[in-house]
Amino acid sequence: MNRKMAHFINDNIDEILEKWLVQMKDDSEERFFHIMSDDVIERTSREFAELMVSNLFDSEKHYENRLNEFTQKVVRFGWSISFVLKGITNFSTIVYQEMEKEKVITEENIKDYLDIFTDWITPMRDGIVETYAKTWERTVQLQKIALQELSASLIPVFDKISVMPLVGTIDTERAKLIMENLLEGVVKYRSEVVLLDITGVPVVDTMVAHHIIQAADAVRLVGAKCMLVGIRPEIAQTIVALGINLRDFTTTSTLQRGMEEALAWTNRQIVEVEEA
CATH class of the missing domain: 3.30.750.24 (STAS domain)
Known part of the structure; x- marks a missing residue:
């Protein structure tokens, strides 16, 4: 079922991302979607979707590499941790709604899919929080060191x-x-x-x-x-x-x-x- 869900997301990625972007742009506190070019928004959004799918069927090492790369990028873009978590929730909700609409999720298999969604989203949220915290802490520390060196030179x-x-x-x-x-x-x-x-x-x-x-x-x-x-x-x-x-x-x-x-x-x- 994991692969079936991953294939469904890939086959319907344009429609899913379109709906996801509408929801994320409604967040008035997030500046990323208002100041970045459409090209940057498109690439970053697709990377986010690839990360979500990667957790379904990629090896743990490959997924962790994707996670680290994506987290470092969005930290530079200024995404808050709450915004990232909201992105995960919105994406999974849209996927569920689309699968339900297309009759992929039915009354007969809904329990199995709910278990899959839980196993999919929970570790991703935990991993995002941990990786984001480490990346942000490292970024702040490097900025602090750079500022100290620049502002204390004879x-x-x-x-x-x-x-x-x-x-x-x-x-x-x-x-x-x-x-x-x-x-x-x-x-x-x-x-x-x-x-x-x-x-x-x-x-x-x-x-x-x-x-x-x-x-x-x-x-x-x-x-x-x-x-x-x-x-x-x-x-x-x-x-x-x-x-x-x-x-x-x-x-x-x-x-x-x-x-x-x-x-x-x-x-x-x-x-x-x-x-x-």
């Missing part, structure tokens, strides 16, 4: 002058990474002046300020000066309101002004040269 801009742009929320874990990259970069580039640019830090509270002060103290211990740049008016008000002591810092509102100050510290300046 960049040499002039001889003896380096800049570290900080982006996003600074928690204890990121503060440790910032400290490590900062000290390694100061030694590597032989920096005498380091500019910590907090333009991209949305909130500076007592904890964030504590991490910044620790970073500046560490820089001074390896023989370099540290400057805090990118202090917006609302950040300045927050710092004052919280009573955070930044008196040991040289601070500027913009990276440009900080760079001018850093050049002065290293006995240099930017001048305009008239063309001959």
